[in-house]
Amino acid sequence: MDKLPVEILTSILDLLAPREKVQLQSVSKKFFDIARDNNQWRLHCYEQSWAAKQASRRAARAETLVSDAASLTTLGQDSLRDLIEPSIQEDHEEAGVSWGERARAATEWDTSTEGEHVDWYSEYIARQGPVSLSWIEQPSAPGGKGKQECAYEVKGMGLLKDWSSARQNKIVAPLEDGSVCIWDLNHAHCASSQAKKGSILGRSEPGILTTNLSGRRESAPSKTALEFINLGEGVSVDSLRQRAYLAIGNVLNEVDLNTLRVVSQQRYPWSIFALSQETDYSVPLTLATTLSLQIYDSRLSAVEEEEAISSRCEQVSISAPELGIFAHPDSPLLQLQPNGQPPTRIRSPEPSEKGANYAPLFQPGPLSILHPPAPHVNTILLAGRFPSILCYDRRFFPRLQKTVHSGGRICGLASVPGPRFPVFSDSVYPESHSVVACGDYNGRGSLELYNLKSAEHNTPPDRTSNLDSEYKNRQSAASSRLLSVGSHGTRIVFSDAEGNIKWTERDGRSEVRRWNINTSQPQIHFGGRQERSGEEPRGLWPSQSPGSHEVARKILPTGGNLTGDELLVWTGERIGRLKFSIPAEYQKEEEEDDDDTFMHAEVDEATREEMRHRQREDWEREQYGDYMRRALERQADEVRWMGNRGLG
Template sequence: MDKLPVEILTKIIDFLTPREKVQLQLVSKKIFDLARDNNLWKLHCYEQSWAALQASRPSGRNSESLLTNETASLSTLGQNSLRDLIQPAVPRPEDGGVEGHRGLSLSARARAAVEWDSSAEGEHVDWYSEYIARHGPLSFSWVQQPLRSKGDGRRREPYEIKGMGLLKDWSSARENKIVAPLDDGSVCIWDLNHSHSAVSQSGRGRILGTSEPGVLMRNLSGRRERSPSKSPLEFINLGEGVSVDSFRRRAYLAIGNVLNEVDLETLRVISQQRYPWSIFALSQETDYSVPLTLATTLSLQIHDSRLSAAEEEEAISLRCEKNSAPLVPELDIFPHYDSPQLQLQPNGLPPRRIRSPGPEQENYAPLFQPGPLSILHPPAPHVNTILLAGRFPSILCYDRRFFPRLQSTVHSGGRLCGLASAPGPRFPVFSDSVYPESHAVVACGEYNGRGSLELYNLQSSSKDSGNRNPSARSSQLTPAYKNRQSAASSKLLSVASHGNRLVYSDSEGNIKWVERNGRAEVRRWNLNISQPHDPSQPRGLWPSSGPQNQSNEVARKILPTEGNLSGDELLVWTGERIGRIRFSVPADQDIGNEDEEDDLFMHAEVDEATREAMRKKHRDEWEKETRYEEAMRQALERQADEVRWMGTDGMS
């Protein structure tokens, strides 16, 4: 076959199914390149999408009911007979695509795939990894839980993880790490190495190091607290209190009203700044270098770590003293942003309020309503734009060059708690990178008790379109689409850009992937039903009483690792621990479920054989315990069935 022309080989490979093309890659290097062709896998992604299903139906049939039904997804329709009842002529995805499209020529299918493709201009998409993320197997595991000793010194209980950040390594080593604060005020780092060596893969999810307890809660200023009755520092626990700077290898961790800058090489706090109000959100890392933006209860501030600690501490101290007085109520103190009665000052600043510091402190933006929850620095070329969302009905737009002036607002009507850009920031950044002029901003939250997924267009202002310098242009945000019907039946908690898709989580433990248009669902996963139920086993009166439904976890924050193949993972923070969703076959060993004895041996100086024997022992014990719990559950369910049958028979 190696002697055949490439055109003929491409025609032959086109008749194979995706599974057969994966196996064909092992034949030779030439066949590998042809079977891994990016355009070929782009066709497979399109042929198993909702757009292809719509195009394959007759024009007289209405398919909108499938798109608006939140329970109908491509994965569920491919696993049962619902697809056959609705559309008998459409084959299953694993059979090689949609009938009607397979009969078309390769060029016609390619044109349809280009029309469906939602990637931005100049964005490179690895469609082979995209296909795996859309249709490959999913596996879930917890990272190793840090443990603390109890009073007796024998038994240990886990720490609570109070946030999550990702330290990215764009070198060939790809030694990514998870950074998170613990409830005792320490900093913990986990290994997330994505190299292909067996040693690094076996260590993924293990703890690399932990700082001293309480380093985040110490007062490094050397000054005594002016109000001794003030409550101790506490975590806000909203998920946006961690920001990692991968280039400088620094982490910014917020506890209460204190912002700690931690050196990730030494796990020591190198600077600490206090603010008059509690910190609710920090901006995340982007593909350009700008100061950190943070949102407190009633203000938006820019933190520049280049300022000396003495100068900033003095400014913050003066600001805290001015705001230490009791709050004075006022009429209509929290007006709506879009209210016609709201008038800005002549200099563009918001109207002065009683809760705002004095006129000499103008380096922050006061908020009309409390409760900011998410800050977004859009990717380049929108390097001067700052977007803020929270428990108020609008998204606030600021320009860093004219800060703290409020540039514009976009009305949402919902209570938003997350912002993301699609496509996300690109790493690494090259000098000849071409950036699209328009981006999509995705917001998530709730509207009238239901989940709300909202899309906005972010593009350069038309009045500045003639300016050749992209950094000198201003950005404009306009509404594009709001999905408040089929997104979720409960509040959305977090949203992110994941490949050529959007991923978000809701308060029922669901994690859903949708197309970038926000309408068509690609697949879903539930943290509380990690293992599907076997229909061959008998069920009792309470189907939800099985072991797969005993937990009640929700994803407070989701964080893609932005890798390909083995490096493509989704990190999940539940408020107490961190999990990993991988697009691969489930591993035999879950690091997060290891016994604490194995954790002791991991830090001890023992040989690999002893360590592996201990792991095998704990796996056997865990399997015995699981089988015992399953047998007891089935016995109780059978007993419940008998009780119900006897009661019904007696009543009759």
């Protein structure tokens, strides 16, 4: 077999099923390369998609109608069945289609942009592989004498990316006691590193986020200044500078992740509701308060800026050519202000200052800020409880450039495809991006797509990008409000208020798969410890058990492949890792079964496969039972609610 040409081997491997191709990868390096062919796995992704199934059904229906249109009276029982159920002939139709036709259909279905690299093997696993959920290590406070430890709630989530070959990513989050915690999220393949995933790497002193570093006593301190808004958009991480920006009430804390100390603290007159996330280019942070949109330039803290400006003014002559004064040629050129004073800070001043450089909001309730990927480096998009998306240009800030009407209340914004890391000098950026928004419209979930493209020549000179509405899915997205959205591979992922996490194609219509975090039993916690209450009620009429009504307030794709392709889930109290693999306890059971079989050499491969299949069936049966139990409990709650409604 190894001596055959690659073309012949590829044709032979095309007849194998995806599971058989996975097993073939362990035979040799040559078979590994052939079995990992990207075009082959893209074809497998297409064949399992909704578009391929619809095309197959249409082809089967058309051929059946044409062949049997002459005489319907002579049709037999089998032909009538085929006419009523044309999907039976799908496999026969696919078998008669050539590889070239299938490849062309897959190319037309592929929604990846030009220059975007997609690992279709990892994409197939994310689309068709098993899903498991595990919770990272929960920080806790030591209990007193005879008392148990008290677990702290996690008040947000951010991802610190490592762009080196080590891929030592980390999770950053604030805790309810005002401290900052960091978890391990490495992408290593070795067993020892994988076992450390989800463990706590470091934790700061408590209260550093709620301490007033200005040294000034407030006459009437606001209560909200010490409280978390708890909306999910109050954490932003700068991976290049190793800094995290954490918003608590009206206070923005800048934390050095190497020392876990607050290096800068900025207070605003209103509560902070949203922070911009990391992009593939370096720009100042944008934050939205209750009634304003502001730019926070974190390149220098306020004290550092004032010291730098004063030191430059003392050592360097201010350049004023009209007065015959010139700066030193080796020093930076500093220009006087119109009033003759030295240069001021580059950050946005306080809103209370005269001539403040901030954008006022006519309606309160901002919830999400988006900095689109390159080349839209000057664009800022803001959405929230108001019915429009606001578009700003950083060069002409705070002037409002454009508003795009939505009609719904938007909770989250994301760009599709997402930012690429790392960015190379020869990177080719597409002319247009898709901006996806999630929220609700008249009580139902709303998934909206917008087209963001570079401005044309006939547009105003102060506008670099145009945002136009493209598609709004307000029928099949969800029956409840959508809470968070992101770009996950070649798919769009979003969460709703019922605990569902759904994946759709980039068109926003075709659903790929779904997962509910409340039905993922058993849920494995850090260290393989299984937490399952033995007193969990299973009757029809009792109310739902604690922990069965969690929702994903924020979802965050990690952007990895294979073992690194995970989805971080924040429920408002803890963080979970949604992985595309079999749960750890079942893997362990399979390994033990394999070891025992190998030692005794009495059970053949068919018996081992039967054992794995039986374990898989038991797991799926248990999941189905939990799902039906929760469905019946919800129905019972609805019956009681409707009955009590008439009793006042």
